[in-house]
Amino acid sequence: xxxxxxxxxxxxxxxxxxxxxxxxxxxxxxxxxxxxxxxxxxxxxxxxxxxxxxxxxxxxxxxxxxxxxxxxxxxxxxxxxxxxx
Amino acid sequence: xxxxxxxxxxxxxxxxxxxxxxxxxxxxxxxxxxxxxxxxxxxxxxxxxxxxxxxxxxxxxxxxxxxxxxxxxxxxxxxxxxxxxxxxxxxxxxxxxxxxxxxxxxxxxxxxxxxxxxxxxxxxxxxxxxxxxxxxxxxxxxxxxxxxxxxxxxxxxxxxxxxxxxxxxxxxxxxxxxxxxxxxxxxxxxxxxxxxxxxxxxxx
Numbered sequence: 001x002x003x004x005x006x007x008x009x010x011x012x013x014x015x016x017x018x019x020x021x022x023x024x025x026x027x028x029x030x031x032x033x034x035x036x037x038x039x040x041x042x043x044x045x046x047x048x049x050x051x052x053x054x055x056x057x058x059x060x061x062x063x064x065x066x067x068x069x070x071x072x073x074x075x076x077x078x079x080x081x082x083x084x085x
Numbered sequence: 086x087x088x089x090x091x092x093x094x095x096x097x098x099x100x101x102x103x104x105x106x107x108x109x110x111x112x113x114x115x116x117x118x119x120x121x122x123x124x125x126x127x128x129x130x131x132x133x134x135x136x137x138x139x140x141x142x143x144x145x146x147x148x149x150x151x152x153x154x155x156x157x158x159x160x161x162x163x164x165x166x167x168x169x170x171x172x173x174x175x176x177x178x179x180x181x182x183x184x185x186x187x188x189x190x191x192x193x194x195x196x197x198x199x200x201x202x203x204x205x206x207x208x209x210x211x212x213x214x215x216x217x218x219x220x221x222x223x224x225x226x227x228x229x230x231x232x233x234x235x236x237x238x239x240x241x242x243x244x245x246x247x248x249x250x251x252x253x254x255x256x257x258x259x260x261x262x263x264x265x266x267x268x269x270x271x272x273x274x275x276x277x278x279x280x281x282x283x284x285x286x287x288x289x
Contacts, residue, residue: 011202020272024253026264044207051211051279055228058221059247059278062229064121071120071138072113075145079112082149 009034015045019052097161104149116145119162122249123169129237129244130173132180140176144169163251166259170241208279209287231281232274239274246271 010018015038021027022035039046103111120141127140147168199205232243241260245251251259257267 011198012204013198013202016197016276017272020268020275024268026268044204047208047210048279051208051282052275054211055275055278055282056247058225058228059232059243060250061225062232062248064125064248067117067120072116075116075120075142076109076113078142078146079109079149082146083107083109 010038012038012042012045015039015042016048019049022049023052023056101161112149115148115161119165120145122162123165125244126166126169126241127173127176129241130170130177132177136176136180137173140169140173143172147172160255162249163255163258166245166251166255170259209283211282211286227282227285228278231278234281235274235277239270239277242267242270243274243278247275 123141
């Protein structure tokens with residue numbers, strides 16, 4: 001067990017700023033590892049990233065509107081016109 | 086997700102070949118897959134659902150007449166989205182509507198932190214969402230609404246990345262923006278969505 005707690009390498013604000021790059025896996029290795037150290041030490045930033053991950057996961061369940069029969073009919077007519085030319 | 090994406094790319098490739106031979110069923114299949122996504126994209130630039138629908142229709146027209154110019158190094162969807170965004174931009178400009186620009190707003194995170202970079206009010210824990218979130222219709226609806234309320238470019242980037250599942254490279258191509266800019270817009274957009282959910286969940 002360490003007696004002297006290591007001073008956090010980056011601040012919470014910096015950690016939050018890095019999260020999108022982290023999730024896209026584009027951070028340089030040293031920055032990534034400093035962020036991971038921070039996330040392991042800081043429950044607030046860990047909560048923040050968990051919330052962002054949850055939002056991304058749930059956003060994937062937002063469905064697009066269904067194509068209306070009217071829009072489909074219009075587009076098929078448009079298609080037939082161009083094919084007939 | 087990656088699996089279904091590559092399946093989709095394969096299916097798109099097949100549809101492109103069939104479109105080149107004038108196969109109407111293939112056209113209907115592509116329309117079924119992407120039309121409402123195009124309308125959603127266009128609505129960030131033009132006013133009224135009618136204009137957005139028109140832009141999406143014109144996109145299809147360009148698609149049909151330009152099918153031989155399509156090169157498969159770009160995905161069918163990216164190509165369609167790009168045509169749609171370009172078209173919607175010029176219609177929006179003609180409507181004198183303030184078209185979203187790739188302007189990067191001042192940090193919305195600033196007030197959440199002390200000058201030394203610590204949280205002023207740390208994120209409050211949320212309910213456990215480890216179950217299947219699609220079972221929670223309210224939650225999905227809240228997120229959808231929060232995304233709808235985002236400023237134009239943030240809305241476009243979040244919609245394409247998190248709802249439609251495009252890669253960052255594809256979004257940059259569609260919107261003609263840099264990777265760095267795309268990331269800032271995504272970051273701000275997701276942060277704003279989180280803040281909306283925070284208010285809905287915790288009342289603050």
